[in-house]
Amino acid sequence: MSSGVVKDENNKENIEAITGDGKVLSLPSKTESENEVLSQRGVIKQVLAGLAIALSTLMTGFTSAWPVVLPKLQESSQSFQVTDQDVAWLVSLQGLVGMFTSLVSGHLVEYFGPRKLLLLCLFPTFSLWLLMAFTPYLSLLYISRVGLSISTYLIKSFFQAYIAELCQPRIRGAIAALPEIIIAIGVLATYTLANFFSYEFVTAVLSAPFLPLFIIIIFIPESPYWLARRNRMEEAKASLAKLRGEKDTVERELHILTNTNKVQSSAWTQVLELKKGRNFRPVLFVLAILALREISGQTAVFSYSVYMFRQAGIELDAFLCTVFVGCVRLICSFVAATALDCAGRRPFLIGSSAICGLAELMSGVAILVDFPGTSWIPLSGLLIYVAAYGLGQGSIPWILMGELLPTPVRSMGSSIITFSYCMLLFIVNLMFFNITESFGLGGALCLFSVANIILAVMTLVWLPETRGRSLDELETAFTKSGRGQFQPQMRVKSTLVVNVR
Numbered sequence: 001m002s003s004g005v006v007k008d009e010n011n012k013e014n015i016e017a018i019t020g021d022g023k024v025l026s027l028p029s030k031t032e033s034e035n036e037v038l039s040q041r042g043v044i045k046q047v048l049a050g051l052a053i054a055l056s057t058l059m060t061g062f063t064s065a066w067p068v069v070l071p072k073l074q075e076s077s078q079s080f081q082v083t084d085q086d087v088a089w090l091v092s093l094q095g096l097v098g099m100f101t102s103l104v105s106g107h108l109v110e111y112f113g114p115r116k117l118l119l120l121c122l123f124p125t126f127s128l129w130l131l132m133a134f135t136p137y138l139s140l141l142y143i144s145r146v147g148l149s150i151s152t153y154l155i156k157s158f159f160q161a162y163i164a165e166l167c168q169p170r171i172r173g174a175i176a177a178l179p180e181i182i183i184a185i186g187v188l189a190t191y192t193l194a195n196f197f198s199y200e201f202v203t204a205v206l207s208a209p210f211l212p213l214f215i216i217i218i219f220i221p222e223s224p225y226w227l228a229r230r231n232r233m234e235e236a237k238a239s240l241a242k243l244r245g246e247k248d249t250v251e252r253e254l255h256i257l258t259n260t261n262k263v264q265s266s267a268w269t270q271v272l273e274l275k276k277g278r279n280f281r282p283v284l285f286v287l288a289i290l291a292l293r294e295i296s297g298q299t300a301v302f303s304y305s306v307y308m309f310r311q312a313g314i315e316l317d318a319f320l321c322t323v324f325v326g327c328v329r330l331i332c333s334f335v336a337a338t339a340l341d342c343a344g345r346r347p348f349l350i351g352s353s354a355i356c357g358l359a360e361l362m363s364g365v366a367i368l369v370d371f372p373g374t375s376w377i378p379l380s381g382l383l384i385y386v387a388a389y390g391l392g393q394g395s396i397p398w399i400l401m402g403e404l405l406p407t408p409v410r411s412m413g414s415s416i417i418t419f420s421y422c423m424l425l426f427i428v429n430l431m432f433f434n435i436t437e438s439f440g441l442g443g444a445l446c447l448f449s450v451a452n453i454i455l456a457v458m459t460l461v462w463l464p465e466t467r468g469r470s471l472d473e474l475e476t477a478f479t480k481s482g483r484g485q486f487q488p489q490m491r492v493k494s495t496l497v498v499n500v501r
Contacts, residue, residue: 102415188327282405283417
């Protein structure tokens with residue numbers, strides 16, 4: 001699922017969105033010389049709808065940070081015993097579930113529609129969090145964790161496309177930046193609660209947002225683009241009328257829906273296209289970026305943070321240190337969301353990867369040397385790592401997946417990359433305790449730093465700047481004729497005119 005800007009033969013910009021099953025939607029906007037007129041009522045409705053959908057990513061923040069309370073469960077559980085091996089499996093289950101979810105998510109979106117599938121994902125989450133909080137059996141803990149992981153990865157697979165299909169181009173970018181900030185808020189909230197309260201209380205509180213959010217989503221319109229693909233044009237028109245508030249805008253966009261939907265190539269055709277170098281190289285490149293990011297231990301830092309701070313011998317309380325981690329990630333995610341489109345993807349990802357590698361190396365060496373009075377160095381290094389991660393590595397790889405993958409193989413390429421990413425997520429999380437037992441925490445961090453340094457060098461050598469480039473232009477980035485043509489551009493600001501009614 002991705003979106004980008006393309007230009008037609010008349011040099012008019014079009015927003016191109018990739019749906020769950022690989023269909024390519026062309027969402028034309030006006031040329032840069034024209035001002036898009038939006039009604040105030042329509043803007044408010046679209047912002048509220050986009051915000052509600054973005055809030056569903058609280059699930060990602062909660063489920064990724066929830067393992068921080070597992071040490072308290074290990075210390076306090078009287079009904080069953082939770083070993084370190086259980087912790088490793090509970091953390092890594094998300095990756096295992098994500099591997100299989102990535103294979104079916106596109107078909108589920110096209111069958112149910114994004115709104116109905118979002119409701120189906122949110123419906124059981126309230127009960128699953130409560131079951132995980134008060135379960136008397138270890139097996140039920142595993143089952144509820146699997147259920148929440150399924151909901152999390154299904155939501156992750158389509159929420160950005162749903163936002164893109166509800167919102168007009170002029171406000172789409174700002175709303176699309178919200179989920180990364182909301183994920184960081186979810187992580188910080190979980191870390192903060194874990195610092196003060198018991199496992200049962202924290203896990204139960206994490207269920208609180210999802211019942212009200214489920215009720216709110218009921219009142220959000222279905223995607224008009226999905227309705228149009230199902231030939232339900234009257235419902236599509238009604239959906240647009242609720243979102244736009246302007247009759248002329250509704251009629252114009254309905255005409256676009258009727259005439260501009262394109263279907264991507266079949267699976268076999270994509271396999272044949274993937275054999276071509278111009279299609280294979282960008283898929284492999286984006287896959288390498290995400291693979292190195294996972295091998296560098298990012299998920300271990302956020303999921304095993306309490307264990308890492310305790311092993312590092314940091315004098316401060318380990319749970320308090322995780323609150324620092326959450327605060328730094330939130331601040332830097334907000335900075336990245338506001339600055340990324342101005343500075344470009346390339347400098348942010350190169351700098352982020354290099355700083356992450358150096359920060360991990362600093363922390364690892366400090367732990368290995370272990371001079372008296374230097375316990376602040378590993379904490380400082382990990383906080384620098386989190387800051388750099390929030391500024392680049394957290395969001396840019398997923399942006400690049402939407403921008404660099406060529407249209408002929410975008411659906412299959414996205415599935416391959418997501419499957420591989422989840423597989424590595426599963427392996428690194430499952431093997432974390434084994435790695436630290438074999439090499440020590442300091443040695444593990446030094447090994448992780450090597451992957452980040454490699455990632456920084458690789459992006460420095462091969463990553464083209466994608467900001468300000470159309471998808472058509474980017475499809476030549478990995479061909480011989482396209483190399484060297486992607487230098488950073490100055491951002492062209494567009495004018496937004498809001499018609500107050």
